Amino acid sequence: MRGLAAILLAVALLAVVPALTTSNVALNFMVATLLMALVGQGWNVLGGYGGQYSFGHAAFFGTGAYATAILQLRYSINAWAAFGMGTATAALLGAIIGALCFRSGLKGSYFALVTLAFAEVLRILASVAPITGAGVGLLIKLDLRPEAFQFQSRAPFYWIVLALVAASLVLVHAIENSRFGAWLAAVRENEDAAGALGVDVMRIKLAAMTISAAIAGAAGCFYVQYFLFIDAGIAYGSWISVEALLAPIIGGVGTVLGPLLGALVIKSLGELTKLMTGDAPGLDLAVYGAMLIVVVAFAPRGIAGALLDWRDRLRRRGAGAPVLERGHG
Amino acid sequence: MLSPGILFAALLNGLLTGALYALVALGLTLIYGVLHIINFAHGALLTAAMFAAFYAYRLLGLDPYLAAGILTPAFFGLGYALQRFIIGPASRGEDRNYLLITLGLAVVIENALLFAFRADTRTINLSYAFDVIEIGPAFLAVPRVVAFAVTLGVALALWLFMRWTDTGKAIRAVAREKLGAELSGIEVSHIYAVTFGIGTACLAIAACLLIPTYYVNPNVGNAFVLIAFTIVVLGGMGSVAGALVGGLVVGVAESLGGLFLGESLGQTGIFVIFILTLLLRPAGLFGARA
Numbered sequence: 001m002r003g004l005a006a007i008l009l010a011v012a013l014l015a016v017v018p019a020l021t022t023s024n025v026a027l028n029f030m031v032a033t034l035l036m037a038l039v040g041q042g043w044n045v046l047g048g049y050g051g052q053y054s055f056g057h058a059a060f061f062g063t064g065a066y067a068t069a070i071l072q073l074r075y076s077i078n079a080w081a082a083f084g085m086g087t088a089t090a091a092l093l094g095a096i097i098g099a100l101c102f103r104s105g106l107k108g109s110y111f112a113l114v115t116l117a118f119a120e121v122l123r124i125l126a127s128v129a130p131i132t133g134a135g136v137g138l139l140i141k142l143d144l145r146p147e148a149f150q151f152q153s154r155a156p157f158y159w160i161v162l163a164l165v166a167a168s169l170v171l172v173h174a175i176e177n178s179r180f181g182a183w184l185a186a187v188r189e190n191e192d193a194a195g196a197l198g199v200d201v202m203r204i205k206l207a208a209m210t211i212s213a214a215i216a217g218a219a220g221c222f223y224v225q226y227f228l229f230i231d232a233g234i235a236y237g238s239w240i241s242v243e244a245l246l247a248p249i250i251g252g253v254g255t256v257l258g259p260l261l262g263a264l265v266i267k268s269l270g271e272l273t274k275l276m277t278g279d280a281p282g283l284d285l286a287v288y289g290a291m292l293i294v295v296v297a298f299a300p301r302g303i304a305g306a307l308l309d310w311r312d313r314l315r316r317r318g319a320g321a322p323v324l325e326r327g328h329g
Numbered sequence: 330m331l332s333p334g335i336l337f338a339a340l341l342n343g344l345l346t347g348a349l350y351a352l353v354a355l356g357l358t359l360i361y362g363v364l365h366i367i368n369f370a371h372g373a374l375l376t377a378a379m380f381a382a383f384y385a386y387r388l389l390g391l392d393p394y395l396a397a398g399i400l401t402p403a404f405f406g407l408g409y410a411l412q413r414f415i416i417g418p419a420s421r422g423e424d425r426n427y428l429l430i431t432l433g434l435a436v437v438i439e440n441a442l443l444f445a446f447r448a449d450t451r452t453i454n455l456s457y458a459f460d461v462i463e464i465g466p467a468f469l470a471v472p473r474v475v476a477f478a479v480t481l482g483v484a485l486a487l488w489l490f491m492r493w494t495d496t497g498k499a500i501r502a503v504a505r506e507k508l509g510a511e512l513s514g515i516e517v518s519h520i521y522a523v524t525f526g527i528g529t530a531c532l533a534i535a536a537c538l539l540i541p542t543y544y545v546n547p548n549v550g551n552a553f554v555l556i557a558f559t560i561v562v563l564g565g566m567g568s569v570a571g572a573l574v575g576g577l578v579v580g581v582a583e584s585l586g587g588l589f590l591g592e593s594l595g596q597t598g599i600f601v602i603f604i605l606t607l608l609l610r611p612a613g614l615f616g617a618r619a
Contacts, residue, residue, distance in 0.1 A: 289432075
C-alpha cells in the first residue's frame, strides 16, 4: 500500500504544475521530462527488473511514433485509435526482437549490441523508405480538436503524458508485487538457477520485453502527437536509447519511482547547465554522461537506493539497534 | 552492365577501406578478448584521436604520419589511465556496469568535443592527398595504400608482441584464465589497463591514417565503431586474425553493396550481416566457441 501511496503523492504533486505556471517553456520542459520518465520506465521493466540491458530502445519509441503518424496520414485513422495501434505495433516489434534474441541465447554485451543494431537498421530504412517520408520525415496535419488528439494549449498534453506515466508506475508497481515480478527478478539474479527451479525463462523475458517495448512505444506515439513531426534521426536516433537507460540507472534501477526521479534530476541538471553556460550545445549532455559514471561508481542503486540507505541509517541511529530487514510495503 | 574494370576497382578500394576498419576493430577485439566486455567508448576515443591529429596539423603543422609518432604513445597513456583509474574501479568487475561506464565516457567525450569544436565538419589539405597509384583499371589514393600497409604492419607487430614478449604472454594468460594469472603473480588490473591502452593506441594510428583523406566532426567515430562492432562480431570477439579478415570482408561488402544498391542501403547490408551473425553464430565465423 505504501508504494501506491507514494505513486499517488508523486502524481498529485505533478498534476498541479499547470495550475502554477502557464508558461509554454516550463510546460515543454515538464513534458520532455515526463516523456523521458516514460521511456525510462519501459527500459526499467526489461533492464531494471529483468537484467537485460538494451542499448536500442529507440527501436520501439520510433516504431510507435512512425506507426501513429503513418496510420493517420496514409490510412486516415483517428489519432486516438492510431495511438493505441502504434503502442501495439511497438509491443509486437518488442516481441519479435525479443524472440530472435532470447532464442539465440544473447545476453549481456551481445544483447546490448544486437538491440543497438536493430535500432540502427530501422533508422537507415526509415531514412530511405517512401512510407516513412524518407529523409524529409512525416508531418501530421494541424487539426486542433480534442477528437484528433490535438489541443489549443499545452496543459491537456501535459496531463495526458502524466496519465501515461502514472499508468506505467501503477503497472510496474503491480509487476513488482506479482508472481511475474518475482520470476523476472529470479531471471535477473541467476538465469540458470531460475530455469532449474521451473521458471519458464524464455517466456518471462519475452513478456518483459513486450511490456517494455509497449511503454517505450507509447512514449513515441505521444511524441509525434505533441510535436506533429517525426523523422528518422529523431525516431531512431541513438540519443533516445541513451535517455531510456539514463533515467532508471540514475534514478534507481529496478525501482518503481526510479525512472521518474531520474528524469526529473537529469533534466533539471541539464537545464541548469544550459543556464550557466549559455546555449552552446554539448555541455548539458556531457553532464548527463558524467552523472551516469558517478552514479554507477558510487550509488549502484541510483538516487532512490541512496535515499533508502540514508533513511535506514537514520532509523538505525534513532532506534539504537541495527535494523536487519528493510520493510516493504 | 558493370564492366569487370569497375568491379576490380571497387574490390581494391573496398580492401583499402576495409584495412582501416580492421585497425579500428583490432583495438576493440583486443579489449574484448582480454576484458570480455564491449568498449562503448571506442568510437568517441577515435573521434578524440582524429581531432588530436587534426589540430596537430593545423596548429603545429605536424604531418599526420609524423603526428602518429606522438599521438600513439599519448593515446596509449590515455587508455591506460582511463581503464586504471576510471573504468576499472567504477565498474567493480561487473559486466553491466562496464557497459554503462564506457557508454557514459562516450557521452562525455563526444559532447565535450561538440561543446569545444561545435558540430562543424573539418578537413585538412595535404599536398599528397590526391596522389594516385594506377593498378590496371583502378586508381588508388596514395594515403589509403599507405593506410593499408600500415594496418598490416600494426597487425603483424601486435601478433609478434602477443606471441614473444612477457607483457604479451601476460595479456594472453589473463585473457585465458584470470584467476590463474593472478595467482602466478600477474597484476591483472595493470594488464587490463595495458590492453585498454593498446586498444586506444590503435585508434590513434587509425586516426592519423584517416585524417589525410577523411573529415572530422564530433560524431565521426560512431560511423566507424558500428562497423567495427560488426567486424568484431563477424571475426569472432577477441580474435586478432578475425578482426583483420572481418575488416577486409566488410570493406569489400560495403564497396560492392554501395555499387549495386546505392550508398545508404549498402550500409544496411553491413547491419544485416551484423544481426544475422549475432543471431546465428554469436561466436563469429572464425571465433572459438564462446
